[in-house]
Amino acid sequence: MNRLGAAPLALLWALPLLLSLAMLLPAASDGAAWHMALAHPQLWPALALSLATGAVSTLIALAISLLLIGGLSRSAMWNRLQAVAATGLAIPHLAFAIGFGFLIMPSGLIARLFVGGDAPPYWVSVQDPWGVALTLALALKEVPFLLTAGFAVLSRGDAAARLRAEARTAASLGHAPGSAFLRVVLPPLMKELRWPLVIVFVYGATVVDMALVLGPTQPPTLAVVIWHALNNAEPMTNGMGLVMTLLLTGALAIVLAAVALLKRAGRNATHRMLTAGPSLLQRPRATALVIGLAVTAMLALALLVLVLLSLAPRWPYPALLPAAVDASAWMAVSPAPLWLSLLLALAATAVAVASTVLWFETQDRNRDRWVIGLALVALALPQLASAGGQYRLLLPLGLTGTLFGLFLAHLTPVAAYVLIVLAGPYRAFDGRYIAAARALAASQLSAWARVKLPLLKAPLLIAAAIGFAVSIAQFVPAQLIAAGRFSTLPMEAVTLASGGNRPLTAAFALALTVPPLVAFLAAALLGRPRWR
Amino acid sequence: MHLKLTRRSFAGLLGLTPFLSTARAEESWADIEAKARGQTVYFNAWAGSPQVNAYIAWVADELNTRYGIALTHVKLTDTAEAVRRVRDEVRAGKDGSADLIWINGENFHVMKEEQLLFGPFTEDLPNFALVDIDGKPTTRVDFAEGTEGLESPWGMAQLTFFADGAKLDTPPMSMMELLDLAKEEPGRIIYPAPPDFHGNTFIKQALAETIEDRTLLPVSIDKAIFTEASKPLFEYLDQLHPSLWREGKQFPQSQAQVTQMLADGELLMGLTFNPNEPANLVMAGTLPDTTIAWQNRDGSIGNTHFVAIPINSTSTAAAQVTANFLLSPEAQARKADLKLWGDPTVLDMDKLNPSQRALFNHAKVAGSVKKPARTIPEPHGSWVPLLEAAWLERYGA
Numbered sequence: 001m002n003r004l005g006a007a008p009l010a011l012l013w014a015l016p017l018l019l020s021l022a023m024l025l026p027a028a029s030d031g032a033a034w035h036m037a038l039a040h041p042q043l044w045p046a047l048a049l050s051l052a053t054g055a056v057s058t059l060i061a062l063a064i065s066l067l068l069i070g071g072l073s074r075s076a077m078w079n080r081l082q083a084v085a086a087t088g089l090a091i092p093h094l095a096f097a098i099g100f101g102f103l104i105m106p107s108g109l110i111a112r113l114f115v116g117g118d119a120p121p122y123w124v125s126v127q128d129p130w131g132v133a134l135t136l137a138l139a140l141k142e143v144p145f146l147l148t149a150g151f152a153v154l155s156r157g158d159a160a161a162r163l164r165a166e167a168r169t170a171a172s173l174g175h176a177p178g179s180a181f182l183r184v185v186l187p188p189l190m191k192e193l194r195w196p197l198v199i200v201f202v203y204g205a206t207v208v209d210m211a212l213v214l215g216p217t218q219p220p221t222l223a224v225v226i227w228h229a230l231n232n233a234e235p236m237t238n239g240m241g242l243v244m245t246l247l248l249t250g251a252l253a254i255v256l257a258a259v260a261l262l263k264r265a266g267r268n269a270t271h272r273m274l275t276a277g278p279s280l281l282q283r284p285r286a287t288a289l290v291i292g293l294a295v296t297a298m299l300a301l302a303l304l305v306l307v308l309l310s311l312a313p314r315w316p317y318p319a320l321l322p323a324a325v326d327a328s329a330w331m332a333v334s335p336a337p338l339w340l341s342l343l344l345a346l347a348a349t350a351v352a353v354a355s356t357v358l359w360f361e362t363q364d365r366n367r368d369r370w371v372i373g374l375a376l377v378a379l380a381l382p383q384l385a386s387a388g389g390q391y392r393l394l395l396p397l398g399l400t401g402t403l404f405g406l407f408l409a410h411l412t413p414v415a416a417y418v419l420i421v422l423a424g425p426y427r428a429f430d431g432r433y434i435a436a437a438r439a440l441a442a443s444q445l446s447a448w449a450r451v452k453l454p455l456l457k458a459p460l461l462i463a464a465a466i467g468f469a470v471s472i473a474q475f476v477p478a479q480l481i482a483a484g485r486f487s488t489l490p491m492e493a494v495t496l497a498s499g500g501n502r503p504l505t506a507a508f509a510l511a512l513t514v515p516p517l518v519a520f521l522a523a524a525l526l527g528r529p530r531w532r
Numbered sequence: 533m534h535l536k537l538t539r540r541s542f543a544g545l546l547g548l549t550p551f552l553s554t555a556r557a558e559e560s561w562a563d564i565e566a567k568a569r570g571q572t573v574y575f576n577a578w579a580g581s582p583q584v585n586a587y588i589a590w591v592a593d594e595l596n597t598r599y600g601i602a603l604t605h606v607k608l609t610d611t612a613e614a615v616r617r618v619r620d621e622v623r624a625g626k627d628g629s630a631d632l633i634w635i636n637g638e639n640f641h642v643m644k645e646e647q648l649l650f651g652p653f654t655e656d657l658p659n660f661a662l663v664d665i666d667g668k669p670t671t672r673v674d675f676a677e678g679t680e681g682l683e684s685p686w687g688m689a690q691l692t693f694f695a696d697g698a699k700l701d702t703p704p705m706s707m708m709e710l711l712d713l714a715k716e717e718p719g720r721i722i723y724p725a726p727p728d729f730h731g732n733t734f735i736k737q738a739l740a741e742t743i744e745d746r747t748l749l750p751v752s753i754d755k756a757i758f759t760e761a762s763k764p765l766f767e768y769l770d771q772l773h774p775s776l777w778r779e780g781k782q783f784p785q786s787q788a789q790v791t792q793m794l795a796d797g798e799l800l801m802g803l804t805f806n807p808n809e810p811a812n813l814v815m816a817g818t819l820p821d822t823t824i825a826w827q828n829r830d831g832s833i834g835n836t837h838f839v840a841i842p843i844n845s846t847s848t849a850a851a852q853v854t855a856n857f858l859l860s861p862e863a864q865a866r867k868a869d870l871k872l873w874g875d876p877t878v879l880d881m882d883k884l885n886p887s888q889r890a891l892f893n894h895a896k897v898a899g900s901v902k903k904p905a906r907t908i909p910e911p912h913g914s915w916v917p918l919l920e921a922a923w924l925e926r927y928g929a
Contacts, residue, residue, distance in 0.1 A: 045929045107796035120798045122719055127782050217725050217783050219929040228727065233612035233642045235619070313817035317797035326817060332582055388616065395624045483617065483629035484574050484606025491607065498609035499580025500788020501818075 005362025008355035013415045014371065016408055017378055020389035028246055033239030042219035043244065047251060050222040053131045053215070054205025055255065057138035061200060062193075064139070064291055065146035069189070070181050071288020073154060079528075081292060082151055086520035088144030088299045089466075092473055095509030097210040098502075099302030100137045101126050102309060107317040109305060120317045126214050134215040138204045140298055148520070149196035149421060152462045153189055155527060157455035158430040163188075170278075178281035183274050192424030195372060199420055202252055202380045222248050223382060230384035238388075245385050252380055303513075310506035329503035332496065333511045341489040342515060344410045345471035352415040352467050353422075353460065360426045361448070368423055375416035386412075387477035394481060401485040409477040414467040421466050425459035458527035465523035469516035561658055564849045569600040571850035575839075576614040577634035579607030580788075583812065583873045590866065595857060601850045606630065611639045618648050618842045628844035631851045635683060636837040637675045637729075641913060643840065644682055650841040650848050652681025657852065659859035660684070664880030669909065670836040671878050676750055676912040683838035684855040687867060687875040690827060690834035690907055691733050694810035694899065695794070695801040697824040703801070705829040707741040707768065713800075714775035720800040722776050724790055725783035727920045730803055735919055736833050739765045740908050749911040758918045766926065773927070780927070795819055805835075808874030811899035815871060821898040827905035834907035836878060865891035870900075 027033065037043060072081055091099075102108050106120035115121050126133045153159060163185055170180035208227045215221050222244060229241030309315070310329050312322030359371065378386065390409060391400060399405035429452060437447035453460075475490045482491070493508035573595070579585050585605065592603040606629075608614060614633050621628055635643070643649050654660055663671050663685055671685040672678065679685075695703060704710040714721045723734040740749065742764040748757065773780025777799065784790050787803065794802040795818055804810065810825040839858060841851045857863055861884055864877040871894075881889055 041925055042929050105798075107793070107798045119720075120796070124778065124782075127778075127784075129782060212785050217785060218781060218927060220785075231610050231612055233615040233639045238616070314795055314819070316795065316820075324817065388620075391617070392620055392624075395620055395626055401629055479609075480613070480617065484576065484604060485629070487607070495579040495607035495609050496582065496585075497580070498578070499582075500786055500792060501580070501582070502792055504582065 002362050005358045006367075008351070009359045009371065009415065009419075012351065012355065012408070013411060014374055016390070016393065017374060017386075017412055020386060020393045020412075021377070021381075023389035023392040024242055024385060027235070027239045028242040030239045030243075033236065033243045036236065036240040037243040037247065040225070040240070040244075042225055043222070043247075046219040046222040046225050047248065049131050049216065049219065050205045050248060051251060051255060053135045053138065053211075053221060054201050054203075054252075057135045057142065057204045058197060058201040060135070060139035061142035061146055062197060064143050064295065065150060066186070066189075067284060067288050068143075068147060068292050068295075069150050069154070070178070070186075071284045071286075072292060073181075073185075075285065077289065077292065081147065082524045083521065084292075084296050084299065085144040085147040085151070086465075086524050087303075087517060088141070088295075089148055090469060090513050090517035090520050091141075091299070091303065092509055092512050093141055093207065094209040094213065094497075095306055095506070095513060096141045096299075096302050097137055097213040098309070098506060098509065099304075099306045100140070100298070101133070101213050102305045103298075103301055104133060109301075109320075112318045112320055116318045118318070127216055129216045129218070131216055131221070134211055134221070137210060137214050138207065140295060141210075142200045142204070143295055144299075145200060146193065146196060148462055148466070149193055149424075150189060151524070151527075152421065152425050152459035153192045153428075154185075155458040156425055156429075157457070158433055159188070159425075159428065162430065174278035176278070176280045177283045179279040181283065182281065187274065188428070192428055195420045195423055198256060198376060199379060199417075201256070202376060205252055206248065206380055206382060208382065226382050227384060230382060230388070241382075242385055245382055249377070249380050303510075306506045306510055310503050310510060313503055326503070329501075329507040332504060333507055334492065337487045337489045337492050338511075338515075340486060341472055344407060344474075344488065345414075345468045345515070347407055348410040348414040348471045349418075349464050349467040351411060352418040353464050356415065356418050356422055356463075357426070357460075359419075360422070365427050368427065371419055372423055375419045378412060378416045379420075383476035387480045390477055391480045400481055401483040403486070405481045406478060406486055409481040410471045410474050412477065413474065414471045417470045418463045418467045422459060422463040426456060429456060458523075461523035461527040465516070465519040468519040472512060472515050561656075564852055565599060567849035568847075568853040571847040572602040572604065573631045573847050573850045573854050574604050574606050574629060575632045575634075575854065576606045576608055576611070576630045578609070578611060579605065580609065581873075583816075587867060587873045591854070591858065591863065594863075595854060599850075599853050599857070601853060603854060611635055614842075615639050615643055615648070618643070618844065619646065622648060622842075622844050626844065627846050628842045630842050631845040631847045632854055633840050633842065634686070634837065635840045636835060637910075638913070638916070640674050640679075640683055640838065640840065641677055643842075644677070644680070648843055649682040650843050650845060650851075651683075653841065653848075653852055654679065654681040654684045654855070656681075657684060657856040657859060659856050662859065662861065662879045662883045664878060664883070667880060668836065668878060668907075670834065670907070673909070674838065675835060675910040675916075679838065683840035684859065685836050685878040686839050686858055687837050688834065688878055689805040689837060689876075690807050690904075691737055691803065691805060691832040692807040692810070692825055692827050692901055693801055693803050694819075694823055694825040696820055696822055698820070698822040700800055700824070703824060703826045705826065707738045707828070711768070711772050711775075714772055717800055718775045719777055719779070720798075722778070722780075722784060722790060722793075722799060723803065724786050726923050728786055730787035730790075730805065731783070732916065732919065733805065733833050734803060735765070735769075735923060736911055736915070737828065737908075738768055739911065739915075739919070740833065741828070741830070742768050749915070750909065752912050752914045753918070754914075755918060758915070758922070762919070762922060766922070769923075769927075791818075806875060807901045807904070808868075808870055808876065810901075811870050811897050812874045814899040815897070819899065823899040825899055825901045826903070827901055829905060831906040831908045833910060835910050861888035861891055868892060869894050870897055 072078055103110055105126045106123040111121055166184045167180050170184050206223045208223050211221045211224050226241045226244045229237050311325045313326050315322040394400050394405045433451050434447050437451045473490055475494045478488055479491050497505040588605045595601040595603050614630050665671050704713045724731040726732045743761055748761050791802045793799040810823050813819040814821050814823050839855050841848055845851055864879050867873050867875045868877045
């Protein structure tokens, strides 16, 4: 039973992934490639920039998310916040970067509103050398993800009941609501947000599309240098890109290890803080409301700007609205590739969730670290690199240009995300519920289906929605494996966007927002606890 | 894995197959057309422009009705993707997923070097006789590398600048005049950072206009000669950069971004490799109809783009018929039409009959280049990595 339970995840996901990565080793062990990488004048400053933008954006996103959860959970705003988070999560990163960029750039909406004049001001507001614009955009874009991961924890049936009881106990001991939140809700929340936070950091430090729009160029982030190198036709330059990938992945691992050590060293201080006597700290409702509205406004404005940009072939400074509206960009959005995208997303999500749940049910939790580690590696590596390995693996097997190969290419990142998002909530499930059900003579299966499944409904639905969204956005591996035999919505979108036509890019970005938006809203709606 | 074929043994295997080697030489064009019927051509082509995609869709329709060929446009963001795919396939001894690739420059060099291309076939194409090989020598020389019949010319490109004539009445017609303009209007001019293709071309143009000994450009050079010969270029760039956008400390990532910044009003001028792109953008409503386009007085860097057939293609006959159709006066004229794409033809007007020539009579429209300048061929390929490295060293971090 145990071995069998691990089989789907191992055979469909872990094994192909490991073999794909192994395909990359020969090129990355080439001495000349190492020499080229280490002699690259941008290597070290670009690496520093990548780590800084990743780390700072993660910290800002975490601070905002905790403030919002602490200030607004169990308030009237809570459900509305879930809808905002769902919308924010559904916007593709690149789309948000374009919308956000058009707000702050010298010829952007803010300058048009508040500066005016014939020519745009000389602002250094996008592509600033310090990566501030990129960091802010990343932080804003990740707030919905962390919030959603937080919802997955807080709206879980078993946890919600326990947390409420514990908060009541804290209140009876004289803790004000804010004080009780810090001591009762925050510790388990942070524990379960650990892996989502790691994803946010890894994503921020390795993102390419957002960095191309908002990031600095001299030097750019290392991910951009790597992207250029891997995109090259010359095998030697590709090898340099792979070496740089190893360096970046290694640096990320070192940072994460350092954070883990720091956390261990700070355990005593945390303990003292948590066990200190009650305080009168209130929930930061007003601050949370202001920050929540600001984040909502930025997301809404970015979306609104995208709609305008998709309809405006020309929108010169300092006009506040485009002179003419033209829907021709939307005409290019064809429905045929959408169906294939939806089919693949549903299949990949279903298989990913089922095999992950099977893993959790049959495997010891000590084994989780291996699959989660592998999932993190899969997400940290630039897709151009891992996709190259995957292509070389599937090619001799005759799976390139087939629907099954395309499915595997989608499953790799989808299963990685589902694993990471689900691990915290699933493993934290209070086993006493099952014990109680079994004591009431329920079979193992019916205890799982009738007790555990409903209680874990929220995190399961959210993990599925995230998996679905990840699948809808897949481009690089899919494009390579499809070898021109199949076309999905992102393939149409990204190839057209490579021409830099802004209305087209905006129209496709919005089209790519709709399916995940439906998924997230459905997850938020269906995932609400039946009891309150 | 017993059937492990290397590139060379795969190529060798093809050569050993007597049917393939002798038949190819004697195959008449009619035979090729007959064989092509019913084949499918996977045309791997950059797809960042709706105009280009629409043109390729038209080609697909025509090939289907005229020759019974099914053409599928495999949409790429970067041609190097197809190069890597073909390389992996040939290494694994697999049939090709690509039958025709839109290609030039470094991607062609790599494929030629690694023997990944089918051919020579180009000069046996019936329509190749119409190509302007004397007036447009780059139809047979791709970035100073002989094509040797391994790729068939498709369209012409030449570095062209453009601006809003309402904001810039006297355009700079040389790199020196560009420097003067930048000093007058600091922060309003920029070029994309190399190794972006257009960024490289801007640098090459500056190189061609500043170098003391122009005879060095078409020849292979080493680092020592490069360092000496590029001194005036870097003196020029050192002077230019402080007057550029962001004082030349940050550079946009792509030509498209420069164009967008021009359209938004943040920049004064843009650059392109398609002389008809400005007119096309006016037509699409992206640029105002006061747009002007020009090429530097003493000529500007130009080249040709091609189509090539991978060595492991299983539809080489249909791919050749496609390449030949792309060279037909009808297809070339349609491609040159500003309303549809505006890609300049590789054909020689003097080799066409009057009715074929008439197909090319498109009216000049706003944003067309007023006075076309002569083409300066691309410098030898050995210049490019040295230029990129030196630029990165000086301005990269």
